[in-house]
Amino acid sequence: MKFIFGGVRGTSPVAQADFLKYGGDTTSVLIEGRGGEKLIIDAGTGLRALGGRLTAGTAGAEVLLLMTHYHLDHIMGLPSFALFYNKAWTVEIAAPRREAFEPDEVVRRILAKPFWPIQLDQLHARLKFTTLPAVAGSVRRYGGLDIRWCAVHHPEGCHAYRVDEPATGASVVFATDIEWRSSSEAEKRAFFLLCSQPRPARLLVMDGQFCRANIAKYKGWGHSAWEDNVEVAQQAGVRELLITHHAPQSNDAHLAKVEQAAHNRWQGAALAAAGMEVNING
Ligand SMILES: [Zn+2]
Numbered sequence: 001m002k003f004i005f006g007g008v009r010g011t012s013p014v015a016q017a018d019f020l021k022y023g024g025d026t027t028s029v030l031i032e033g034r035g036g037e038k039l040i041i042d043a044g045t046g047l048r049a050l051g052g053r054l055t056a057g058t059a060g061a062e063v064l065l066l067m068t069h070y071h072l073d074h075i076m077g078l079p080s081f082a083l084f085y086n087k088a089w090t091v092e093i094a095a096p097r098r099e100a101f102e103p104d105e106v107v108r109r110i111l112a113k114p115f116w117p118i119q120l121d122q123l124h125a126r127l128k129f130t131t132l133p134a135v136a137g138s139v140r141r142y143g144g145l146d147i148r149w150c151a152v153h154h155p156e157g158c159h160a161y162r163v164d165e166p167a168t169g170a171s172v173v174f175a176t177d178i179e180w181r182s183s184s185e186a187e188k189r190a191f192f193l194l195c196s197q198p199r200p201a202r203l204l205v206m207d208g209q210f211c212r213a214n215i216a217k218y219k220g221w222g223h224s225a226w227e228d229n230v231e232v233a234q235q236a237g238v239r240e241l242l243i244t245h246h247a248p249q250s251n252d253a254h255l256a257k258v259e260q261a262a263h264n265r266w267q268g269a270a271l272a273a274a275g276m277e278v279n280i281n282g
C-alpha cells in the first residue's frame with residue numbers, strides 16, 4: 001500500500017518560496033492499494049496534484065474520496081478536481097453524517113451558484129455518494145482495503161480514518177484536525193482503539209499544527225501540538241509517525257527545526273511534506 005501526500009498545509013494554502021520544501025497546498029492524500037485501489041482522503045488544494053497523477057496514470061477508473069470534515073481548507077480543491085470533468089472516471093464521495101450534513105448535500109452546495117460556474121449535474125464523471133454508518137466498529141470494504149473510522153475532537157466534528165490492507169498487513173491511521181488536549185477520555189479511548197485494532201497501525205499521520213510552547217493560546221481551534229502526536233504514537237504502539245496540517249505561518253526553516261526536535265524525541269517521528277510517497281509494508 002502506498003500513501004502519497006498531495007497537500008499537508010492547514011488552514012490556508014501558502015505559496016512563498018520559503019514554504020516549498022514542505023509544501024503550501026492544503027490537506028489531500030492518496031492511498032494506492034496493491035490491487036490498484038485508489039482512495040483519496042480530503043479535498044484541499046493538494047487534490048489538484050493528486051488529480052493530475054491519477055489522470056496521467058490511467059485512462060479512467062474508480063476513486064473513493066473520503067471526507068474527514070467540511071472546513072474550507074479540506075474542500076477548496078473539490079470544484080476543480082480534474083476527475084469531475086472526465087467521463088471515464090467514477091468518483092464515490094463518502095463520509096459519516098456530521099451534524100445535519102450528508103456528503104451529497106455538502107458537495108451540491110459547494111458546486112452551486114454563486115460559488116462556482118459549473119453545477120453538480122453538469123459534471124462529466126459518474127458520481128456516487130455514500131453516508132457511512134456512525135456505529136462504532138463499522139468497516140467499509142473497498143477492493144482489498146478495509147476502512148474504519150472514529151469521531152475526533154474538533155469544532156463542528158471531524159473523523160479519523162484507518163485503512164488496512166489485510167493481504168499485505170499494511171495499515172495507516174489518518175487523523176487530521178484533532179485537538180488532543182481537549183479530547184474527552186471516551187474520545188481518546190476511541191482513537192487509541194482505531195490505532196490499535198485489529199493490530200497496531202504501521203503508520204500514524206496526525207495533525208500537529210502547534211507546539212506545546214504556544215498551544216495554550218489556540219485552545220478551541222481544534223488542533224494538537226506535535227509533542228502530543230509523539231506521545232500518542234508511542235502510546236498507541238504505531239511504528240512511524242508523520243506530523244501534518246502545518247500552520248500557514250510555519251516556513252521551511254521553522255518546520256525543519258520542528259522535524260529535528262520531533263526526531264530527537266522519538267526516532268519514528270518525521271514531518272509530512274507535499275509530494276512525499278510512503279510505501280507502507282506489513
Ligand atoms: Zn484543517
Ligand SMILES: [Zn+2]
Nearest residue numbers: 071154177222
Ligand atoms: Zn478543521
